[in-house]
Structure formats: C-alpha cells, structure tokens
Amino acid sequence: RLLAFVALNGGRVERRHAAGTLWPSGDDLRAAGNLRSALWRLKAAGIDLLDSDKFALAMREHTVVDLYVLYGWAGRLIGGTATAQDLSALKWRTDALDRLPGWYDDWVLLERERVRQRRLHALEERSRELARV
Incomplete structure (x- = not known):
C-alpha cells in the first residue's frame, strides 16, 4: 500500500501525509509508527524502491511505474506527438486499468x-484523428 500511495502521488509525498492517509484511525504518533514499520518491512523484504528522509518519501530515480508510462502514452496521443509504437499499442486495455x-x-x-478519464481522452483524440483519415 505504501509503494502504491507514493507512486500514485507523483512519486513523492510528505511522510505525515502518507501516514495520515494510510493509517487514518488513531493518532498521528501511531500513524507515524505504522509508516516506520512499513518502511522497515519493505527493506527487510529487499524492496528498495523508496528514498526517505525525515520529511518525505520518494520513488527512487530510475524506478519504472506503469502508471507514469500510461500517462506518457496518453499525453502523446492527446498532444499529437504519438509514435508508431504508441498508435499500435493495445497494451492499455480496460482490464489493465483496474x-x-x-x-x-x-x-x-x-x-x-483519473486514469480512466485520461485514457478515455487519449482514445477520443485517436478516434478523431482516425475519423479525419
């Protein structure tokens, strides 16, 4: 849950916000403790995808997040800069968005x-482009 939360928040989030959102019941100290525990469990499992400091958590620089790839694909379709590979890609089927x-x-x-809406917008742009052909 922690990795997903950081990734879905643009790859960087304040520790306090993450703790309060992921562990809303209870007080701030308990939420902060739960966050520290989750970070420890990730490291113990050999999952080293987050950088953390006293104030924030961030995805490591070269971590590939499928959501960011999808947003890039949609952005290129919407912006009219799609590549041939983008146009032939059916990898963003509906079930891939769940x-x-x-x-x-x-x-x-x-x-x-938000992901569904972005994908829909991209596909609408592609449909308009194909209708002009």
Whole structure:
C-alpha cells in the first residue's frame, strides 16, 4: 500500500501525509509508527524502491511505474506527438486499468477514475484523428 500511495502521488509525498492517509484511525504518533514499520518491512523484504528522509518519501530515480508510462502514452496521443509504437499499442486495455483490484480506499478510487478519464481522452483524440483519415 505504501509503494502504491507514493507512486500514485507523483512519486513523492510528505511522510505525515502518507501516514495520515494510510493509517487514518488513531493518532498521528501511531500513524507515524505504522509508516516506520512499513518502511522497515519493505527493506527487510529487499524492496528498495523508496528514498526517505525525515520529511518525505520518494520513488527512487530510475524506478519504472506503469502508471507514469500510461500517462506518457496518453499525453502523446492527446498532444499529437504519438509514435508508431504508441498508435499500435493495445497494451492499455480496460482490464489493465483496474489498478489495485480489491482496494477501495478513497485515494485509490480517485486515481483509478483519473486514469480512466485520461485514457478515455487519449482514445477520443485517436478516434478523431482516425475519423479525419
């Protein structure tokens, strides 16, 4: 959940915001403790995708996040700069957009809808382009 939260928030988030959102019940100290525990469990599992300091968490510089790839693809279609590979890509099928299935936190639902809307906008642009041909 922690990795997903940081990734879905642009790859960088304040520790306090992450703790409060992921562990909303209870007080700030307990949420901060839960965050520290989650960070420790990630490291213990050999998952080294986050940089953290006293104030923030961030995805490591060269971490590839599929959501960012999707947004890049959609942005190129919307902006009219799509490559031949972008135009032939059917990798962004509807089922590929069901991020974090079974997760119903507000922050997940919001991002899931944002991704659907971005994809829809990109496909509408592609449809307009094909209709002109």
